[in-house]
Amino acid sequence: MTRHDGRAVAELRPVQMDTNYLMHPEGSVLITVGNTKVICTATIEDKVPGFLRGQGKGWITAEYSMLPRATESRTRREASAGKVSGRTMEIQRLIGRALRAVVDLEALGERTIWIDCDVIQADGGTRTASITGAFVAMTQAIAKFADMKELPKFPVTDYLAATSVGMIDEIGAVLDLNYVEDVDAAVDMNIVMTGAGRFVELQGTGEEATFSRQELNDLLALGEQGVAALVELQKEALGDIALRVGK
């Protein structure tokens, strides 16, 4: 049996990153992964949340949202519902935490980077696309900021990208699930890694299912491959700025 859209098990969907997508933000990217499209922006604000004040350290926080018709049937707006769903909060916390792992927050100084990921069209993998795109938007914004403020050190310490892997019946482990595969998958894992190949986040879930140690190993191998390919695309998208990461 082959994958629903004909891809090989270890094949990413076509990925594109349009940088400087919007006129106002300091960093902005439209990331396209197959039919999934997310606008990622980065904003640097000259203050930190209360719990960090006076420590000489910065912070990164993320917000995530979907247009009501990013999905097959219309999803109610969280603003109308008057509250943010548990799923959205989980994703927001994940994006912020992941990015903080590759930014030297002391080098950033007492500033907050606001990441906004708005899903224009959803076809699976919106949270991993958000992380991958947000890294690019954030790095652009930091580059402008570092020049303007003459920061002594470039605060981005490594690349960061994310993808999903999963176990599908009769196929096994596959890379970069689209929506149909995501629904079918017994096990679904999001993997966030650095350019150096180290793990930042690993979230594996058996929805009404479980997985063995061997299956875990297969999933991790695919994820490592996928992230490495995404990091190459980030370098291209960042152009000259790419050289400053980790320096």
Place this chain on the structure above:
Amino acid sequence: MTRHDGRAVAELRPVQMDTNYLMHPEGSVLITVGNTKVICTATIEDKVPGFLRGQGKGWITAEYSMLPRATESRTRREASAGKVSGRTMEIQRLIGRALRAVVDLEALGERTIWIDCDVIQADGGTRTASITGAFVAMTQAIAKFADMKELPKFPVTDYLAATSVGMIDEIGAVLDLNYVEDVDAAVDMNIVMTGAGRFVELQGTGEEATFSRQELNDLLALGEQGVAALVELQKEALGDIALRVGK
């Protein structure tokens, strides 16, 4: 003195309407008016709000939102704030009311059309661009729906478009204000009209200022011109469907 961006007083900004912009919605348009960009979608749902149930009539309701970085500085998300602002509510009510004026709600039957207008980039005139774009998305969605359900009559009775006009010191009445002009304008008026040249909504406001009857006449003349031009662009964007409006 001339306008900030060199336009003539009666000149619209460049307008573009990309139809079928998203894969999921029945109708979707990316409308671009100068630097203002709004994604408009239309969704038809097979039920009506409680107050209309059993009357054999449909309804149209609209929601409006801006990405946090659609604007120069970051705007807080309404989902995070936990409530929709007064400005947003005003705009949502305006869009819904305006579209209802050109739809035969009995011909639609007991269905609700959900209009979603998401501002990707803002440079003045987001509410009028939303109305103009939403009309196109809605008409597309209705066309698909009318075919599928074999409605006896096409429910869209006329075209509908909107623009803004305003009074600027040392220039006078101008058409289609961008953000800088909007801030400068002593008087600001939103005009919604039909393809037949009748008024649907007129909202004129002097922010800490007032206007005379003569100034009002000048503003209305410009608005009529602008809307007529926008209706021509809507016809182009709709292609074959354009012929069904008002039939």
Place this chain on the structure above:
Amino acid sequence: MTRHDGRAVAELRPVQMDTNYLMHPEGSVLITVGNTKVICTATIEDKVPGFLRGQGKGWITAEYSMLPRATESRTRREASAGKVSGRTMEIQRLIGRALRAVVDLEALGERTIWIDCDVIQADGGTRTASITGAFVAMTQAIAKFADMKELPKFPVTDYLAATSVGMIDEIGAVLDLNYVEDVDAAVDMNIVMTGAGRFVELQGTGEEATFSRQELNDLLALGEQGVAALVELQKEALGDIALRVGK
């Protein structure tokens, strides 16, 4: 055909303004327009909202509410619902904006005027009665305040009143719609004007209907007449204070 309550098309309902209606507020009016009754109060607070701080300018903000049984059937309290409706927000914004057009905010200094309009009984035209009554309550409060603080200039620059006009089938344009007429009207327009006869706000709406330029002219002519009559009544109600407006 004649009007529902026998009035001529250009005839206002009986209007009364009871000043100093409550013991606590600096300015308070019970305005009665036909069966519509609104308590309007004004409170002056010695600070301004954050966005104005340090600019030497004041602000005017308004809140509007209806008693649950101001209406034919009981309306749910917004406090119980936990949120202010879109209609209420629209009205609140309108009242505040209208009053700001006739107050010299620099002369007021860094203070906020809180306007509260509470509808005790509703029979159409509550928002225009609120504006007309609020102007009187505000002017009284400002007069007391100007004396107490010895303001160099009286900050109210002109009179301000509001009324509604509408198009009714088989009758045409009429002035000051009561509730039954408001429900019947195809077109409904709220007009806010100054004592000098200049427009401050114009909000014309065709609810599932449209209107021509000629109809608009007829409506405006009626509105001008109505506002002029209301301004005369405001002068009477204000007594000696009336002479200080615009000086």
Place this chain on the structure above:
Amino acid sequence: MTRHDGRAVAELRPVQMDTNYLMHPEGSVLITVGNTKVICTATIEDKVPGFLRGQGKGWITAEYSMLPRATESRTRREASAGKVSGRTMEIQRLIGRALRAVVDLEALGERTIWIDCDVIQADGGTRTASITGAFVAMTQAIAKFADMKELPKFPVTDYLAATSVGMIDEIGAVLDLNYVEDVDAAVDMNIVMTGAGRFVELQGTGEEATFSRQELNDLLALGEQGVAALVELQKEALGDIALRVGK
């Protein structure tokens, strides 16, 4: 030492009850107790809350609110705050519970009586004035309803009124505290009683103070006197309907 406003310790403030105060509600009263003024209305709805459905019994529920400038300094609206305060909830629950003690809920049938008490002007004793006025508004609404539906039995079984008593330094127990006395009182007690002289609610509170059994007895004696006087005034206000209570 004598009372602040010259009253005897056992003297109520002047009380007035204007029935049929509003045009829309089935029962409405403006109750005036000294400078305290409350509009009380009653609305009968043909359904009961979920927990009572199918039991053949009715329900009475109350809502209470103050205009922002009912008080000396402006109180923030609960609708703007987005939630009802603990004080308001306590009062609402008290009013509903008190009225339920004198209504035969089976005789009412599966209906809900909504009581709305809106304080127009506050000078102490707003909750007890609300109960006293609400009883009159409710009885009027029930009388109309009983006639219309030809209820076999008049559901109001007895009169119900409320007043406050308190201990003031150097004066001792006093009846019907106004605002200044309320602030001064070490002990404050609200007493709700029936026409037959039985207790319905007793809420005595020492705010940073305590009271002895003897002081309690003195307070109760005053309260009994005050309620009896209020019941006589209710009978007058109700006119012919007064004869149907308890029959």
Place this chain on the structure above:
Amino acid sequence: MTRHDGRAVAELRPVQMDTNYLMHPEGSVLITVGNTKVICTATIEDKVPGFLRGQGKGWITAEYSMLPRATESRTRREASAGKVSGRTMEIQRLIGRALRAVVDLEALGERTIWIDCDVIQADGGTRTASITGAFVAMTQAIAKFADMKELPKFPVTDYLAATSVGMIDEIGAVLDLNYVEDVDAAVDMNIVMTGAGRFVELQGTGEEATFSRQELNDLLALGEQGVAALVELQKEALGDIALRVGK
């Protein structure tokens, strides 16, 4: 007829107070009254609410909650509902007010004592058990605090305990109602008293019923007995600290 659980009418259920129940709080008690179990904790914070700032006085505030399955059927969490119920607010206000009657707030200084009462298991009388237990937790926390800060005076001026009494058909007045009795009781009264036998709060309620002066006297007599017994148990639980109260 005898009581449901065989107790005499003037008999408390078995009461136990486990002090230092939790490791983190400065004062904590698990109070058990029959099957009712409440964890009470006290926290002293070095600031006061805005309305008290700069007056050299402290404050005591309480929060109350029930585990969802403290009750026979599951109660929805108030955090999930997004708001605190009227019943909870009433109880919270009662607990705080009661404790403030026996604390010298000037001697406490500008500090807030937070009382938390969490009902683990409910079988009637949770609010009175909360007050009785909270007094112990608070006194422990204050004792530690008084030592640490070397307060010149011990701020707790007297003991404070609470119980409920009620009228049950065919039995009459009974002390310390459990849940089954509470549901049966026509009249229910909560009594909060000091160690010196003075009243702090008295809340008597006839739920769809009324009570005479004689019945009130019977209820008060039982309540006085119950509270006196509870105060003895508090002294035991407090050990050495007991001697500092009122000194």
Place this chain on the structure above:
Amino acid sequence: MTRHDGRAVAELRPVQMDTNYLMHPEGSVLITVGNTKVICTATIEDKVPGFLRGQGKGWITAEYSMLPRATESRTRREASAGKVSGRTMEIQRLIGRALRAVVDLEALGERTIWIDCDVIQADGGTRTASITGAFVAMTQAIAKFADMKELPKFPVTDYLAATSVGMIDEIGAVLDLNYVEDVDAAVDMNIVMTGAGRFVELQGTGEEATFSRQELNDLLALGEQGVAALVELQKEALGDIALRVGK
């Protein structure tokens, strides 16, 4: 260097599970892991959420909360804040999802199991203790329910327990982190596994840190050991019911 509390790297803290801890719930456990104490209860309700209705399948949903003084300093109640935090939502979703992996939802029928986990005292590992305890409470409730309803099959298919592992500087991988270790740990991983040794959830996070594949392997090995030991304790706690799991 050794662990803060002297444990070996692969040593769990002392674990205790008091079953039938509360009188009302069908299943209830007080689980103690070191100083962490959580009350877990299970409630079976005879309906399912809307999205599952009519599919013959059950559902499991979980709620999690901490007493304000479960922690070193007082944590604000989510009920008072009016919303559930992102952290809480994440934990609630995790607990529900984990338990669903070992319950045959078809065998359960159209019922919802509500799991409530209330942290009485927190010292690290509250979410994993919640899962481990909730499994026991749920299995007890299901056993009673299966008997009462004569379910053809026992719906619990396997054991389920959870623990945390982490990387600590100068020590390396350790099992079952207490609060102090959790704060110190560069990498923190929650592992949920079945009695059969399969993974259900894996959530590894580098907070401002990353981890290698080798470190991941070390962490997984410890986690497997810890979960196996916890499952043995669950079997003891369940007594006879233990034999029905997976049958």
